[in-house]
Amino acid sequence: MHIAEEQNERHVLSITVTNEAGILARVAGMFTARGYNIDSLTVADISPDHQLSRITIVTNGAPHMIDQIIAQLDRLVPVHKVTDLTDNGPFVERELALVKVNGIGEARIEALRIADIFRAKVVDTTTESFIFELTGPTDKINTFITLMRELGLVEIGRTGIVGMVRGKG
Amino acid sequence: MAEMSGADILVQCLVDLGVEVVFGYPGGAVLPIYDALYNHPTIKHVLVRHEQGATHMAEGYARSTGKPGVVLVTSGPGATNAVTGITDALMDSIPMIVITGQVGTSLIGSDAFQEADTVGITRHCSKHNYLVKSPGRLAHVIHEAFHIATTGRPGPVVIDIPKDVQVASAPFEKPGAIAHASYRPQVKAPAADIAAAIDMIAKAKQPVFYTGGGVINAGPEASAALRELVELTGAPVTSTLMGLGAFPASSDKWLGMLGMHGTYEANWTMNQADLVICVGARFDDRVTGRLNAFAPNSKKIHIDIDRSSINKIVLVDLPIIADAGSALADLIAAWKAAGHQAQDLSGWWKQIEDWRKVNSLAYPADTDEIMPQHAIAELFGATRGKDVIITTEVGQHQMWAAQHFHFDDPNKWLTSGGLGTMGYGFPAAIGAQMGNPDSLVVCIAGDASVQMNIQELGTASQYRLPVKLFILNNEYMGMVRQWQELTYESRYSNSYSDSLPDFVKLAEAYGWTGIRIENPDDLESGIAKMIATPGPVLVDCRVAKLSNCFPMIPSGASHTEMLLDPSQVSGTMADEAKALV
Numbered sequence: 001m002h003i004a005e006e007q008n009e010r011h012v013l014s015i016t017v018t019n020e021a022g023i024l025a026r027v028a029g030m031f032t033a034r035g036y037n038i039d040s041l042t043v044a045d046i047s048p049d050h051q052l053s054r055i056t057i058v059t060n061g062a063p064h065m066i067d068q069i070i071a072q073l074d075r076l077v078p079v080h081k082v083t084d085l086t087d088n089g090p091f092v093e094r095e096l097a098l099v100k101v102n103g104i105g106e107a108r109i110e111a112l113r114i115a116d117i118f119r120a121k122v123v124d125t126t127t128e129s130f131i132f133e134l135t136g137p138t139d140k141i142n143t144f145i146t147l148m149r150e151l152g153l154v155e156i157g158r159t160g161i162v163g164m165v166r167g168k169g
Numbered sequence: 170m171a172e173m174s175g176a177d178i179l180v181q182c183l184v185d186l187g188v189e190v191v192f193g194y195p196g197g198a199v200l201p202i203y204d205a206l207y208n209h210p211t212i213k214h215v216l217v218r219h220e221q222g223a224t225h226m227a228e229g230y231a232r233s234t235g236k237p238g239v240v241l242v243t244s245g246p247g248a249t250n251a252v253t254g255i256t257d258a259l260m261d262s263i264p265m266i267v268i269t270g271q272v273g274t275s276l277i278g279s280d281a282f283q284e285a286d287t288v289g290i291t292r293h294c295s296k297h298n299y300l301v302k303s304p305g306r307l308a309h310v311i312h313e314a315f316h317i318a319t320t321g322r323p324g325p326v327v328i329d330i331p332k333d334v335q336v337a338s339a340p341f342e343k344p345g346a347i348a349h350a351s352y353r354p355q356v357k358a359p360a361a362d363i364a365a366a367i368d369m370i371a372k373a374k375q376p377v378f379y380t381g382g383g384v385i386n387a388g389p390e391a392s393a394a395l396r397e398l399v400e401l402t403g404a405p406v407t408s409t410l411m412g413l414g415a416f417p418a419s420s421d422k423w424l425g426m427l428g429m430h431g432t433y434e435a436n437w438t439m440n441q442a443d444l445v446i447c448v449g450a451r452f453d454d455r456v457t458g459r460l461n462a463f464a465p466n467s468k469k470i471h472i473d474i475d476r477s478s479i480n481k482i483v484l485v486d487l488p489i490i491a492d493a494g495s496a497l498a499d500l501i502a503a504w505k506a507a508g509h510q511a512q513d514l515s516g517w518w519k520q521i522e523d524w525r526k527v528n529s530l531a532y533p534a535d536t537d538e539i540m541p542q543h544a545i546a547e548l549f550g551a552t553r554g555k556d557v558i559i560t561t562e563v564g565q566h567q568m569w570a571a572q573h574f575h576f577d578d579p580n581k582w583l584t585s586g587g588l589g590t591m592g593y594g595f596p597a598a599i600g601a602q603m604g605n606p607d608s609l610v611v612c613i614a615g616d617a618s619v620q621m622n623i624q625e626l627g628t629a630s631q632y633r634l635p636v637k638l639f640i641l642n643n644e645y646m647g648m649v650r651q652w653q654e655l656t657y658e659s660r661y662s663n664s665y666s667d668s669l670p671d672f673v674k675l676a677e678a679y680g681w682t683g684i685r686i687e688n689p690d691d692l693e694s695g696i697a698k699m700i701a702t703p704g705p706v707l708v709d710c711r712v713a714k715l716s717n718c719f720p721m722i723p724s725g726a727s728h729t730e731m732l733l734d735p736s737q738v739s740g741t742m743a744d745e746a747k748a749l750v
């Protein structure tokens with residue numbers, strides 16, 4: 001017997017929640033309990049009175065599963081609103097990465113050159129290393145990292161994605 | 170404003186919220202609350218023998234009265250013992266409040282004595298939960314918890330209260346109505362959805378109502394509305410295990426339960442329907458059978474208060490997010506306003522009557538052994554004219570009770586559907602009896618299940634609750650044995666109930682009356698004696714050891730592939746079917 005796999009879609013969900021103890025565990029735990037995927041997760045306080053947080057989750061699944069995920073999120077008591085950015089017209093998604101690259105000689109120069117093309121900032125340097133700071137959509141960061149692998153990449157830190165619908169709110 | 174201790178605030182809130190009974194068990198972390206309950210003039214505390222018992226009692230109380238059930242347990246093991254009942258209440262949408270004691274706030278996280286991460290453990294098996302860290306928050310949280318437990322799709326809510334919060338004091342003011350910022354269940358259906366539904370129902374040639382526990386949760390008005398709508402439309406009705414009683418079994422429109430152990434007519438009607446009107450049910454795998462063969466030629470309307478139930482398992486044509494009672498009332502009004510008449514469904518009904526003639530619930534006559542189905546039929550007959558509430562444990566006896574005991578009213582049938590919890594039925598009967606002192610409450614149990622919470626015999630004795638515990642004793646975990654016959658060539662791996670106690674003596678040891686029924690000839694008189702004997706009575710009814718529950722849709726099969734009797738059992742199964750639940 002074999003277990004069949006389904007065709008998945010990537011969706012970015014923006015979830016407004018009450019900023020209370022345990023909320024992240026509630027949301028993240030719902031994903032694990034029901035077998036849904038979390039590819040990226042960010043959370044931060046977004047209101048002046050610290051009452052609300054926004055959680056951005058990148059998930060993937062078959063379309064009916066994405067609908068279920070949204071309905072299951074909506075059902076959690078402290079969840080105010082769930083927006084499927086992927087299904088709501090154009091949206092902006094950004095992620096920040098710190099990438100440490102060791103190198104001397106030609107590789108070091110090449111790394112700097114590529115960083116320039118990607119508009120990555122150098123935020124730390126020694127004679128044998130750089131830390132680059134890069135913001136952008138996931139694809140751009142992935143490409144940058146792939147290139148840096150050949151040039152002495154030693155460490156990566158990524159924030160995960162935040163996203164927002166384009167146009168007037 | 171008067172200052173009160175956290176424990177007093179809790180108790181005052183319970184009074185303000187109309188709580189009359191608390192099922193609980195004391196311990197270090199709830200001693201302040203127990204002291205506040207000492208000799209309380211209005212709140213009755215039922216001392217259970219095991220915290221799981223308390224949760225199922227609260228469920229039985231809730232399901233039979235429509236009021237939320239309240240549980241009070243200590244930290245650590247008290248809370249973990251409650252987890253099964255909390256999960257059961259979540260699966261079956263039972264309104265329940267579970268108050269757990271917790272170690273003092275300064276000790277949380279230190280592996281203190283009897284510390285457990287109760288909010289962590291119950292996060293995904295409760296509808297919502299709270300850890301209350303200051304007495305000033307308690308009143309609001311308790312009122313909010315009751316609001317959440319009892320509205321929308323009902324469910325269990327856990328309130329974890331550290332011991333220092335019970336002792337410390339805060340100003341108390343009775344909270345007003347709860348206006349929650351993010352929790353706002355949609356109760357009323359959009360008018361356009363109702364109009365679309367009416368249109369579909371009026372056009373259907375082969376409609377069927379498929380109803381579930383949501384109708385019962387929506388209150389007696391919802392059951393009344395269902396009856397009226399069925400009368401108006403003339404369509405047949407089937408229901409899930411949880412929905413039994415919402416529609417009268419004595420009606421000629423009633424098809425019996427559907428699904429794995431449903432009737433031939435219910436399952437064939439679902440299979441051939443051109444319109445399925447699902448009200449407060451959730452397309453559980455025990456109901457649908459093989460999904461790609463489930464009501465294959467039908468349009469589907471799904472009325473549910475929980476949006477996540479919609480399109481979860483089966484894609485529907487018209488989802489309606491609403492309370493079942495509200496939506497049914499709206500449908501009736503819209504049907505009448507449109508001037509629709511009941512359709513001529515005579516062709517459909519003729520077909521259904523042919524299926525009925527198969528008489529799929531027939532069972533062999535007693536030989537020298539009592540047939541378990543016969544025992545239930547006899548119990549049904551003997552209790553006519555009485556206000557009877559039936560609870561069950563889990564197994565064959567549960568399915569036979571669903572098939573052979575017939576319900577005309579809601580809130581009279583209490584069973585663990587979603588979680589299938591052995592150990593539910595007996596405490597649920599005690600809880601139901603607490604809430605309905607004048608009813609005849611009978612738990613139909615199996616010899617294995619009943620041992621899971623048998624300690625509650627003492628609770629019934631202590632509170633003089635005249636529950637009747639009717640054990641269909643086949644000396645097997647019958648349902649497990651049945652599956653082993655179906656799937657594993659009758660290799661009875663660990664399904665024999667060895668070393669059973671002498672149930673009659675056990676009952677007597679707890680001050681109950683014990684009755685043993687062994688011969689078919691004694692069945693009628695034994696049941697009559699059980700009913701006539703005041704106080705709690707246990708009946709050890711010895712039944713045929715090897716009978717199986719039919720009809721049955723085996724795992725992975727469709728509604729049309731029912732096994733009607735043992736001769737159709739092959740004894741083995743493909744791995745794909747074995748892997749299904």
Ligand SMILES: Cc1ncc(C[n+]2csc(CCOP(=O)(O)OP(=O)(O)O)c2C)c(N)n1
Nearest residue numbers: 564565566591615616617618645646647648
């Ligand atoms: C807590 C729990 N453990 C295990 C099961 C699996 N199970 C389902 S039915 C059953 C046998 C029940 O036997 P009994 O109570 O004697 O009832 P019968 O089927 O013989 O009527 C078992 C073990 C369960 N439902 N619940």
